[in-house]
Amino acid sequence: MTQVMEQIVQSVPQPAGPVPAKMVVEDFSASFGEMQVLKRVNLQIMPCERLAIIGPASSGKTTLMRSLNRLNDMEPQFSREGRIQLDGHDIYHPQTDVPALRRRVGMVYAVPTPLPWSIYENITYGPRLAGVTSRQRLDALVESSLRASFLWDEVKDRLDMPGTDLSGGQQQRLCLSRVLALEPEVLLLDEPCSGLDPISTARIEEAMVELKRKYSIVLVTNNTKQAARASDRTAFFLMGELIECGPTVELFTNPKHQRTSDYITGHFG
Amino acid sequence: MSTMRAQIPVQSAARRPLLARRRLDSERVISWVLFLMALSALSGLAVITAFIFKEGIPIIAKVGLRRFIFSSHWYPLEGEFGILPMIVGSLMVTAGAMVIGMVFGLGCAILLTQYCPPRMVSIIKPAIELLAGIPSVVYGFIGVAILVPFIRDYLGGPGLSVLASSIVLGVMMLPTITSISVDALRAVPKSYIEGSIALGATEWQTTHMVVLKAARSGIVAAVILGMGRAVGETMAVIMVAGNTLELPHSILDPVRTLTSNIALEMGYAAGDHRKALFATGVVLFVIIMVLNTIALRVSRRRSKVKVLAK
Numbered sequence: 001m002t003q004v005m006e007q008i009v010q011s012v013p014q015p016a017g018p019v020p021a022k023m024v025v026e027d028f029s030a031s032f033g034e035m036q037v038l039k040r041v042n043l044q045i046m047p048c049e050r051l052a053i054i055g056p057a058s059s060g061k062t063t064l065m066r067s068l069n070r071l072n073d074m075e076p077q078f079s080r081e082g083r084i085q086l087d088g089h090d091i092y093h094p095q096t097d098v099p100a101l102r103r104r105v106g107m108v109y110a111v112p113t114p115l116p117w118s119i120y121e122n123i124t125y126g127p128r129l130a131g132v133t134s135r136q137r138l139d140a141l142v143e144s145s146l147r148a149s150f151l152w153d154e155v156k157d158r159l160d161m162p163g164t165d166l167s168g169g170q171q172q173r174l175c176l177s178r179v180l181a182l183e184p185e186v187l188l189l190d191e192p193c194s195g196l197d198p199i200s201t202a203r204i205e206e207a208m209v210e211l212k213r214k215y216s217i218v219l220v221t222n223n224t225k226q227a228a229r230a231s232d233r234t235a236f237f238l239m240g241e242l243i244e245c246g247p248t249v250e251l252f253t254n255p256k257h258q259r260t261s262d263y264i265t266g267h268f269g
Numbered sequence: 270m271s272t273m274r275a276q277i278p279v280q281s282a283a284r285r286p287l288l289a290r291r292r293l294d295s296e297r298v299i300s301w302v303l304f305l306m307a308l309s310a311l312s313g314l315a316v317i318t319a320f321i322f323k324e325g326i327p328i329i330a331k332v333g334l335r336r337f338i339f340s341s342h343w344y345p346l347e348g349e350f351g352i353l354p355m356i357v358g359s360l361m362v363t364a365g366a367m368v369i370g371m372v373f374g375l376g377c378a379i380l381l382t383q384y385c386p387p388r389m390v391s392i393i394k395p396a397i398e399l400l401a402g403i404p405s406v407v408y409g410f411i412g413v414a415i416l417v418p419f420i421r422d423y424l425g426g427p428g429l430s431v432l433a434s435s436i437v438l439g440v441m442m443l444p445t446i447t448s449i450s451v452d453a454l455r456a457v458p459k460s461y462i463e464g465s466i467a468l469g470a471t472e473w474q475t476t477h478m479v480v481l482k483a484a485r486s487g488i489v490a491a492v493i494l495g496m497g498r499a500v501g502e503t504m505a506v507i508m509v510a511g512n513t514l515e516l517p518h519s520i521l522d523p524v525r526t527l528t529s530n531i532a533l534e535m536g537y538a539a540g541d542h543r544k545a546l547f548a549t550g551v552v553l554f555v556i557i558m559v560l561n562t563i564a565l566r567v568s569r570r571r572s573k574v575k576v577l578a579k
């Protein structure tokens with residue numbers, strides 16, 4: 001609770017000017033080998049907002065997400081240009097502490113990928129890596145993060161059950177919990193509901209409303225309806241380019257570009 | 270099964286009776302040939318096992334199991350058959366070889382899978398596997414020519430020793446352990462690795478906390494195979510172990526292993542002595558069985574926990 005307060009206090013606009021962006025993507029291009037996947041993208045992620053990213057398949061949405069926490073570094077073919085800042089610091093600076101960056105910018109994938117361990121171990125893995133050793137603190141983290149992703153009531157009696165034995169929707173919420181246990185600042189959700197039933201999807205959307213008070217959330221979704229109902233701003237990507245970005249209501253009711261309106265009305269993609 | 274087969278030609282008989290018949294016959298012949306081959310292979314193994322036990326058990330009974338296993342006196346001509354030094358020798362040499370084989374083999378596998386570009390692995394891995402084809406006498410020869418003098422000059426003792434045997438065997442095990450471990454490590458889903466990295470783990474933390482854990486049963490299999498080779502290897506060990514009949518007190522002492530004992534004395538043994546060598550074979554057989562069982566248990570422990578947790 002105090003942490004929520006702190007976060008809110010921090011994010012109160014400074015009297016001098018507008019709220020500084022949490023993350024800034026500046027002229028960012030990315031390629032795999034010869035193929036350019038992102039083309040000079042400029043985008044801001046504000047504190048305590050839900051930013052939806054929509055666009056047809058292969059338009060570079062996942063690549064952008066994986067660039068925000070430097071997961072693409074693992075791809076031998078990957079190369080990039082331009083800058084990405086977190087709180088004003090260039091995340092691709094050679095002296096960046098990359099594991100720490102990944103703790104601050106947590107990510108949930110399209111396919112739930114719990115590690116082949118118990119629920120408890122899945123959630124405490126990240127905090128233990130970060131140096132949390134107190135059993136009490138770990139227990140508290142497990143409970144709070146499971147509650148935040150609406151999974152606690154379903155699994156509280158069987159925390160030592162393998163995470164891989166949960167249903168798909170539960171596994172996805174477990175993956176969300178284990179990211180929340182890192183106490184990140186930015187949450188990247190890459191099509192988190194693409195394989196889920198409507199109830200699990202509703203659960204995750206519900207969780208996001210709560211989570212937005214504390215985190216910046218970037219939600220990639222192939223479901224324009226979800227973007228419309230569960231985001232504050234929306235960005236539309238096409239073939240690696242950011243076509244349009246603005247308040248969700250505006251983008252959906254009054255898109256500036258023809259291609260945006262074609263996409264949201266389902267004329268292609 | 271046979272009734273089902275019989276029905277097939279009836280159904281297809283109307284259209285192409287000849288072809289269907291011919292295929293059926295050749296398939297039957299092939300399955301019989303395969304069956305006979307499997308049967309003869311298995312019965313061959315069974316006969317060998319039975320023969321070893323038939324020859325070995327009576328002498329163990331005559332000497333007494335406890336004396337046979339726990340006595341350090343091996344004077345075949347006087348009817349003294351105690352193989353304790355050789356059991357200890359085999360176990361020490363095997364344990365040493367396992368440590369060396371595991372540390373280096375697994376280290377090599379981790380390096381190859383986690384830190385090398387895939388193209389390099391596809392060159393290096395076959396090269397390592399080629400090492401398995403070098404005859405053991407060559408390993409023994411290199412051991413005698415280089416390793417034994419080195420140990421004698423720098424560490425003391427006669428040079429021919431437990432340590433020398435362990436190193437030679439460990440090196441011989443490397444290709445097996447490395448290549449099977451590489452396969453096991455590669456089979457770990459990429460999603461585990463990415464999941465761990467995305468949670469703020471470094472590459473090394475991911476390797477030892479996620480990848481090694483997930484690949485454990487494969488790694489254990491690699492070690493079992495390597496261990497089998499270490500316990501059973503004879504030629505290279507005879508060349509570097511010293512083959513004395515004393516109980517070893519340090520890793521610099523010479524030893525004789527169970528397999529060496531059989532190989533060294535088989536040429537002139539007769540009567541009870543010959544039978545005692547078969548009995549040595551029986552003990553070897555039991556040791557390998559026990560070690561394999563333990564290893565299999567270890568590799569299955571995880572899945573059992575899973576079942577219990579449900």
Ligand SMILES: Nc1ncnc2c1ncn2[C@@H]1O[C@H](COP(=O)(O)OP(=O)(O)O)[C@@H](O)[C@H]1O
Nearest residue numbers: 032037056057058059060061062063064075077
């Ligand atoms: N690891 C990779 N190596 C090579 N090409 C890739 C890799 N990841 C993605 N791509 C390519 O980049 C393009 C954009 O993919 P992606 O970012 O996953 O799009 P989206 O998430 O919008 O569907 C695709 O054409 C895809 O084939």
Ligand SMILES: [Mg+2]
Nearest residue numbers: 061062190191
């Ligand atoms: Mg994608």
